[in-house]
Amino acid sequence: MSSxxxxxxxxxxxxxxxxxxxxxxxxxxxxxxxxxSAAPPLPATHLAGAKxxxxxxxxxxxVVVFWASWCLGCQxxxxxxxxxxxxxxxxxxxxxxxxxxxxxxxxxxxxxRWQLPVFRDYNGFTGDxxxxxxxxxxxxxxxxxxxxxxxxxxQTVATLSRGLAxxx
Amino acid sequence: MxxxxxxxxxxxxxxxxxxxxxxxxxxxxxIAAAAISYALASSSSPAKGIYGSAIATHVxxxxxxxxxxxxxxxxxxxxxxxxxxxxxxSFRGKAVLVTFIYTHCPDTCPxxxxxxxxxxxxxxxxxxxxxxxxxxxVDPRGDTPKTVAAFLHxxxxxxxxxxxxxxxxxxQSTWSTWGISAGSQSATPDxxxxxxxxxxxxxxxxxxxxxxxxxxxxEIAHDARLLAAA
Numbered sequence: 001m002s003s004x005x006x007x008x009x010x011x012x013x014x015x016x017x018x019x020x021x022x023x024x025x026x027x028x029x030x031x032x033x034x035x036x037s038a039a040p041p042l043p044a045t046h047l048a049g050a051k052x053x054x055x056x057x058x059x060x061x062x063v064v065v066f067w068a069s070w071c072l073g074c075q076x077x078x079x080x081x082x083x084x085x086x087x088x089x090x091x092x093x094x095x096x097x098x099x100x101x102x103x104x105x106x107x108x109x110x111x112x113r114w115q116l117p118v119f120r121d122y123n124g125f126t127g128d129x130x131x132x133x134x135x136x137x138x139x140x141x142x143x144x145x146x147x148x149x150x151x152x153x154x155q156t157v158a159t160l161s162r163g164l165a166x167x168x
Numbered sequence: 169m170x171x172x173x174x175x176x177x178x179x180x181x182x183x184x185x186x187x188x189x190x191x192x193x194x195x196x197x198x199i200a201a202a203a204i205s206y207a208l209a210s211s212s213s214p215a216k217g218i219y220g221s222a223i224a225t226h227v228x229x230x231x232x233x234x235x236x237x238x239x240x241x242x243x244x245x246x247x248x249x250x251x252x253x254x255x256x257x258s259f260r261g262k263a264v265l266v267t268f269i270y271t272h273c274p275d276t277c278p279x280x281x282x283x284x285x286x287x288x289x290x291x292x293x294x295x296x297x298x299x300x301x302x303x304x305x306v307d308p309r310g311d312t313p314k315t316v317a318a319f320l321h322x323x324x325x326x327x328x329x330x331x332x333x334x335x336x337x338x339x340q341s342t343w344s345t346w347g348i349s350a351g352s353q354s355a356t357p358d359x360x361x362x363x364x365x366x367x368x369x370x371x372x373x374x375x376x377x378x379x380x381x382x383x384x385x386x387e388i389a390h391d392a393r394l395l396a397a398a
Contacts, residue, residue, distance in 0.1 A: 070322040072274065100282045102324040122324070124286030128385055134279050 036146045039064070039139070040129035042119050043097060048109055049117035052095060058145045061167035062093040063160060066127055066137040069103035074136045077154040078112035084160040085116050093164060099135060100124045140167040218242070218347065218367060218375040229394055230368075230377045231387040238374035238398070241266070241367070242345040246304065246332035249316035254330050257373065259300045263395030264369040265388070268348045268362055270307035271319035276364045276381045281323045284366075286385035288328060291392065298371075298396040301329035306343070306350035306362040308336040370398035 039054055042064075065081055067074035085094040098105050098120045109118065121127050130139050133152055140149040140163045148167040151159070217223045217235045227234035244256035244266065256264065265284070269277035281303070288296055305311035311333045320326040334342070343350050350362040368377035368391055376398060377391055 068322070070318075071278070100285055100324055101322070102326075103322045123289035124282055124385065125289070128283070128286050133382065134275050 036142070036148060039141050039145050039147050040126060042095065043121045043126045045120040045122065047098060047105065047118040047120050049096075049115055052117045054145055057093075057095070057141075058143065060093060060143050061148070061164055062095065062141050063090070063164055063167075064130065064139040064141065065094065065096040065155070066099045066121075066130070066132050066135060066139070067096060067108075068099050068101040068135055069105045069108035070101065071135040073154045075108075075112075077136055077156070078108070078114070080156050080160070082112055082114050082116065084155075084157045087157070089161050089164065094160075095119070097121050097126060099127045099132070099137075138163065140164060142167050217378060220347065223378055228376070231390045232366075232368055232377040232379045232383065234377045235375060238370060238372075238376040241369045241373050241375045244302070244304070244332075244342060244346070246334045246338060246342060249311075249313045249320075249331050249333050251313070254302070254332055256302065256369070259302075260373050261371050263299045263371060263392045265299070265301045265366050265392075266304065266346075266369060267302070267366040268304045268306050268343070268346070268350065268364070270305055270311055270360050270362070271315045272307065272310045272358060273360070278323065280364065280366070280381055280383075281319075281325060281329075283383065283385045284329065284388065285324050287388035287392070290385055290389035295389075295393060295396070299392045301325075303329055303331045304342060304346075304348075305331070305333045305339060306348065307360050308334065308339050310358070310360075368392075368395050370395050372398055374398070 042052075042054060067078070081094065081096070084090040095117045096114070096119070098118060100121060100123070105118075105120075108114075119126075127137070130137075130147070131150060132139070133150075136152075136154060138151045138155050138160070139147055140151070142148050149163060151163065155163075217233075218239060218241070221235060221239070223233040223235055225231075225233060227236070241256060241264075244254075246254060248254050256266070267280060269280065271277075284301055288299075291299070305316075311331075313333070316331045316333060317326070320329070320331060333339075339350075342348075346367075348363045350360055352358070352360050364381040366379040366383065366388075367375050368379065370376050376395060379387065
């Protein structure tokens with residue numbers, strides 16, 4: 001009798017422990033992984049370039065770059081951002097936001113010859129809503145306007161291309 | 169028949185060994201899963217209170233990490249970047265936020281100050297008037313009147329926060345009083361490793377709440393009202 005009951009007991013125990021383990025892992029992952037959330041609106045203040053809106057950009061993945069004129073990392077990536085935005089892969093798919101910048105943003109745009117759409121987030125409400133954790137910050141959005149990935153640090157043409165491709 | 173029959177004792181002994189092994193394996197899986205889950209779900213390492221005391225969330229309505237019991241703030245007397253003396257005691261009656269940063273800081277400090285700027289924007293004029301932000305330098309060499317003025321200008325905080333500087337001896341004394349660690353590695357002398365917390369002080373001069381560097385502007389805006397009327 002006992003030899004017939006043992007395998008099923010073991011199977012039940014294995015299943016129970018496995019289920020608990022999976023549950024714990026799922027809990028951890030759900031609390032760790034950023035959920036895809038709808039992108040907050042762009043700031044109302046438009047500084048330069050095309051005056052785009054999230055509604056007009058929807059239908060294709062795109063990139064939002066947060067920067068400030070005083071930020072060294074932003075200065076390091078500025079040429080790459082412009083190059084990417086001028087390329088076939090990036091044309092019309094890059095929006096930038098000057099984040100709480102008391103510096104000379106006009107000189108920055110002139111120096112790096114940005115033709116990109118540039119908005120101003122004076123009070124940081126947009127950056128806060130996008131959850132940025134440092135400058136420069138890059139946010140990749142899906143074609144449905146959802147935040148797919150956030151990246152802190154300097155971007156290159158290659159990382160922007162890869163991020164945009166992954167967001168598609 | 170005998171070839172197919174094993175002694176009962178051997179059968180049960182092997183079965184028991186197998187079950188023990190399986191149970192041990194399953195327990196290891198379970199413990200590992202719990203550890204991974206905990207590590208993933210834990211967003212940041214816990215900070216400590218001003219005197220190394222325990223702090224916790226959701227205490228007395230604060231959104232920051234509150235001291236179990238508000239404790240008197242350490243002394244803070246230094247000159248600001250304009251050469252004017254600043255004494256923490258003179259802000260009794262207001263909420264005060266004290267933090268320790270430096271102007272050449274590449275990452276944490278600019279973001280903290282940006283978030284403080286956002287927090288001010290979330291507050292009403294009267295709430296802003298009831299709050300004083302004080303930054304203390306952790307870089308006596310790099311934080312000069314000129315660099316501090318540029319830093320505050322770039323972060324839209326000129327006139328919105330005090331930035332205190334001083335000699336190394338003066339600052340070290342203040343860091344020590346506040347339990348702040350600050351120093352550079354020889355390989356990267358321009359980068360200062362430092363405690364990056366904000367201390368929330370009540371209108372009665374007591375440290376009631378602590379914010380790690382990844383605080384949100386909403387937390388500060390919310391708690392500043394409580395600190396100003398503690």
